[in-house]
Amino acid sequence: MNPMNYVILAAILFSIGAAAVLLRRNAIVAFMGVELMLNAANLALVAFSRIHGELDGQIMAFFVMVVAAAEVVVGLAIIIAVFRARQTISLDEPAELKG
């Protein structure tokens, strides 16, 4: 079977992640959507790595995981800071900046 199918799977996961960012009010869930998008990119990288017969794609996916972990730490820290201030993690609620 052609590994290209995995790339198509990656595209689907990417879209679902994006949809989660658009649809979910809970900041943590939306953020999980972003993580899913990053994972989808990783899947595509690994699949292409297999297709091209070289390791570079895997290395990249490895880096992305590290970066994503760091990003998660910062993102959750921000979410906690917001929660402490407002007692909510809804993305809709803080909307004083607009216009």
Next chain:
Amino acid sequence: MSFTTPTIDWAAFAPIIIVLGAGAAGILVEAFVKTPATRRTVQLALSLAALVASLGVIIAQWAALDGAGTVVMSGMATVDRQALAWMAILLVFGLLSMLLFASRDGGGAFTELGATAPGSVEEKLARRAGLQLTEVYPLALFAVGGMMLFTCVTDLVFLFVALEVFSLPLYLLVALARRRRYLSHEAALKYFILGAFSSAIYLFGVALVYGATTVTDVNMIGTAIVNLADADPLLLAGAVMIIVGFMFKIGAVPFHSWVPDAYQGAPTAVTAFMGAATKAAATAALVRVMFVAFAPLEWELSWLVWAVAIASMVYGTVVALVQTDIKRMLAYSGVAHAGFILVAFAGLEGEALTALPFYLLAYGLATIGAFAVVSQVRERAEDGGVGAEAVRLGQWAGLGKRSPLLAGSMALFLLSFAGIPMTAGFIGKFEAFSAAIAGGAWPLVLIAVLASAVAAFFYVRLIVLMFFTDAPEGAEETIAIEDGALTRVVIYVTAAAVLVLGILPSGVLNLFADASVLLVSVGG
């Protein structure tokens, strides 16, 4: 398989190593220096020293450079004159912003303790205990280092890492305002979610390009595209997603929506830094991607550049017209400027490579100066102390009478944004537009000229407000004008620079003209 030690030209990387190393050293300072006041002094000295040293190294490298530049590591990073120019610009922005970060007027830009809830007892206790959030200095250094890296990296994945290296500190810095902390938190949350969203888009683009070309080195992508039989949809989609990632950072429509909110909510010192430096770094990276990696796709991608440029100029201008908050107005002006930057991308490579650094230098200096002025105009708190910044436009009425130098500098920055001659902004626009005209993009330039004419209106509205309108009765007492030494230094230095670059631009333009060749390394 055996391990061979890679050859790395560390010397060429020295400016970045100095800055990132100083950032790491700053963290150690946090651990070992206990008194907040001393810690602040040490951190500031360390940061300034690192930035100046790095700038010195860059000047030395520039002088010593014989050809186009140095390949630090084949396929990963290239330090050519173009990169050195951008790094120098970023370091200047970093130096100026660091002074703003350190400024203590109005109690300083940053909260005493980020972990406290706004208005809580802990916040008051932290204030009483005289705490200071000195972590901002190393964070800013990491941001500057990441941006510098961003300008010289030639690998798409390395670019992704560099992007995050400078983005993460920025997300954090945005959340640390001392006043209006709810807004600051909101801005950080929005900036973060959207930033992560856009970097995911970028990354997926990288994956697609990697799939289409089997490489991620920008130089080799260029060669690989030429060798591809026909326009590969995979490649095109990937290229678009990558460019969209950069356009997000530049703040171009429709990827701009974080800009006004983040600019308004962030501490003003951070807004100044972010407004000037992020745009410059992203432009620098876009230069390499557009003119090296995707140069063969120029025709296909020109639609993207044109459409986004027009949308940014028009939308930024039109919405800035109706803003009532100064920081937001400047943010939308930044969106319009993103459009002007993209106009240069529609031009010839050689011209654009001279025009863009100059444009960003001019824009960045004026941005830092303008936000520095914003940080000086404060509301007076009920107890007579100095409160948050007075950002409503109406509060600026009559500023010209009370503080002519401050208002005069602001007027100069605004005129520079508007592109009035004798200011750096004019030369920047002129260079950018003539690059585009040389590339045959005159319809785009026509729209740009019209947009900048309309845009001039809201800049001038503020000037009129400052100089030609009197403050309403009794309003004068509610506004306090700060006189922070560090901030004033920044304001006057940037004002002088904007004037000098407007009247005698040839020196700097010559330097950038020397830098208008991208070193393309193929191999490895």
Next chain:
Amino acid sequence: MQSLIWLAIALPLASAAVLLCLGRRADAWGHWMGVAASGGAFLVGLGALIEMLGKPAEERALDTTLYTFIPGGDLHVDVGLLADPLSITFVLLITFVGTLIHVYSVAYMEHDKDRRRFFAYLNLFVAAMLLLVLADSYLLLFVGWEGVGVASYLLIGFWNYKPEYATAANKAFVVNRIGDIGLIIAMGIMFTTFGALDFATIGELAGNASTATLTAAGLALLLAACGKSAQFPLQSWLGDAMAGPTPVSALIHAATMVTAGVYLIVRSAPIFEGAPNAQVVVAIVGAITLTLGALIGMAKDDIKKALAASTMSQIGYMMLAAGLGPVGYAFAIFHLITHGFFKAGMFLGAGSVMHAMNDQVDMRRFGALKGAMVVTWVTFGLGWLAILGVPPFSGYWSKDKIIESAFVGEGWQPWVFGLTALIGAGLTAFYMSRLFFMTFHGKARWTDEVHPHESPALMTVPMIILAVGSAFLGLILATGDRFTTWLEPVTGHVEHHEPVLPVAVIVALTLILVALGAVGAWFKYGRAEVPQEAPSASLATITARNDFFQDSVNRAVFQRPGQHVTRTLVYADAAIVDGAVNKQARGWSSLGSASRKLQTGQVRSYAATMLVGLVIVIAVIVVGGL
């Protein structure tokens, strides 16, 4: 001195910088330094003139490169100054009139606590104006162009106590920006066509370009000129700009800045040479403006606004002349010079009157001032005679030549332009006489607390000097075609053309119309009672005033139709042009208000914008590229 002409710019600029930087410390002596700087610039210009007169005509132009402005690339621009007869003429006008106005301002602004700042702005303006006329490329000219713009807003808004002043500054800015777009577009066209922006190269290459290109460039230049020189349809800002101090109106809105448009057209002669259609449009714009300005002048009761309308009309004459091509260039500049003298003199006179009348500007509150202010009356009178074109005063020599050249040509043009210019002269005579008589003659209509008195010597001396100029300058320069010969190296030598009517007939007709206008005004405003309130056009009032036989004759014969036309035109001016500006501004803001709704504050909407944007872009590029 010719190679040191940069000093003429540097002196006032340095003075402005010193005055602004020293702040209050320079309050005691700052104004005199301002005067000295402007005077020094005049001496530099004079030195250059003497040096040039010593050279043969074709070697008089000198282009000095100071430093490289924008290096390398496709477009290399130097900061270079071009001292040729045309620019030196302007330098002398600007610095001479400018210095006199500086002196006048020392007294006029004596009680203003910000007098030093005022002088800094005046110096800044002079420097920018000199840069505009001395620049050797369009880019540098543009620098000066915007410089005078910025300096003039600072000056218009100098008395920023009232909101409408700020509005005036704002409006001037908007309209001028429209003009600036024209200049930028013209530069863009020239850069793409010729690859250069300096006058010399463009002058050489202009012949090679296509007519269409040149026409486009010419029209864009005309748009720029219209903005700066308050020509139709961008004239509306000039009246409002009278909110500034009167010396400013004299300097900027009479003698110098508003003539920059004429300078631009004459300087761009090589472009218009290849674009006859653009040239005709210039002439048409001039003709329309000169009529419109005259009609507006009849309706204004505010002395400064009436003078502003007259300026507009006179610049219309210059534009008309410039639009006639080489025949008219020299006369356009000639009229510009004489007009600079007599109009500046009259503005200073108006300032003197206001000074005496507690800043009253309504002419219906003046009257019979000739007794109280003899010097002002005489000097203003000389200016009045000059603008009417009564021989042998200056205006006669310049305006008459323009009317004459307007009759030169073939087809419909000489008749339309010629007759417009001719009738314009009559209208000018009427409204200027109206102004003169309403102010200085008739019965005193001022209130009791006003005690008119002559102004101090510092104010009257500049007025006297300008009045002498208004009287004799034209004669001196016209004798033996001195001035046209002097300008020949720039404007080119033109063979004499015969007008479609004999010259004598034209002169006679002009003088008759002028006399008619003046006499009409005398009956209406000199001898008759002038109501203190503007007459309203309601039927009741008209019937009531019908008792006065003379009045009703006047009204029936001359005034009523005139008034209606005037009112309509003024209304149209306010409604259409201002309306367009306002409506446009409102349109932009409502567009902005609508667009800002997109920024909902909801981060999910932002993400949606980005994602949908991405989808559209990919769809267009990828699917479109397949």
Next chain:
Amino acid sequence: MVNEVLFWVVAIITVTGSLSLLFARKGAHIAMSIVTVMCGLAAAYVGLGAPFLGVVQIVVYTGAVMMLFLFVLMLVGVDQRESLKETIKGQRWIALVGAGGIALLLISVIGRVELTSSDQFTDGNPEEIAIELFSQYVLVMEVLGALLITAAVGALVLTHTPRLTPRRTQVELQAARILAGADPVNKPMPGVYARHNALDVPALDPEGNPIDHSVSRVLEARHQTQEGAEFRHQLADPDNPDHDAKPADAPPRDAHDRNPRQGEGESR
């Protein structure tokens, strides 16, 4: 070649798991489904010849990242149910257009490309990856250090509160307790001070009075308590060898004038 069965298993697991992002109401459920997605992806990596990456995926994502998510979810209240009712007008349609559009475009783009899998491919084992990492990608590795420092510092800056007040001593704590009107002593254990070591006997306060609430309400309800009275006289007995006991006629001490130092000395 790549195993087809594995692909379909992975595809079904990941897609259904990730759909919980859109449709599940409880944060914890979503987090757990994403954990399954991550595991599914790990399996996919193994199937694609990247076993090392598969392991890293499980360690990093399911082991660290998703646990962090769960942790924060618990911090902010794990049993919050989110209403799925859309509050922004038209957002669903826009999301459908955006996400559906990007999915369609990407799938059509990917579907058009014919890339055949390379034959000479060996699984990426740790050794090879290490060599790559530290040769070609060594610079990236170094820079990642800066990234991780930033993340650590950032988390501290936004969440760590240092001690803002001096640490309170036990004495101060006790004084504060009493000022707040609490029992002067700790809530006594049943049988304390009692001569009778049983749950049915109330404790006695230092003055020897029985403390009623030290006996379970249940015993009281069943009337199975013992009166303290019979023990009290033992306390009153001067012959009582217990030196801790107070004489019954000792003046009652008010909580407020008790000298803490003295109290401390007594308790020792």
